Amino acid sequence: MNGVVEATNNYVKRILRKVIDNNRYWHEKLPFALLVYRTTIRTSTRATPYFLVYGNEVVIPAEVEIPSLRIIPEAELSDAKWIQIQAENLELIDGRRINAMCNGQIYQNRIVRAFNKKVRLKNFSHGQLLKKIFLNQDESKGKVSPNWKTPYIVSRVMTGSALILAEIDGEVRPKSINSDSVKKYYI
Incomplete structure (x- = not known):
């Protein structure tokens, strides 16, 4: 309203x-x-x-x-x-x-x-490499630092464009993340 x-x-x-x-x-x-x-x-x-x-x-x-x-x-x-x-x-x-x-x-x-x-849908699959994009600069340290962290692996794809990510070493992150804040990681 x-x-x-x-x-x-x-x-x-x-x-x-x-x-x-x-x-x-x-x-x-x-x-x-x-x-x-x-x-x-x-x-x-x-x-x-x-x-x-x-x-x-x-x-x-x-x-x-x-x-x-x-x-x-x-x-x-x-x-x-x-x-x-x-x-x-x-x-x-x-x-x-x-x-x-x-x-x-x-x-x-x-x-x-x-x-x-x-609208173009983003499709992610289990085991795919992604990079997390920082939407705000709070997580990043300064204006010239990169706006993404080391690559993550898709641990689980949930409904409603949510993803559970895991670190490269296999440690699963506890919080889900919206697929709008990640991009595919190309080697």
């Missing part, structure tokens, strides 16, 4: 950067930036956040003052008929939200497929 909030904040900041002339009066433009954010159709859901919350598309103040084709039919309705149409729209909201959720899942699956096309 925290990632969603950060993404939203970054998106709103990007909109604000496009709208403001100087940084001193950004707070005056914030409502307009939020309106833009809430009324922009998302690729993932194919709907606006405003629509998903309220079930209707937003009516901007200019459309109320100068009636548009979308507003004129509603303006000529009686109160009872308008209430009936709004009640029917409320019944349709759940279906539209389910459609948006399905579109979101389809979008996520498309993103996962695109990502997985670029």
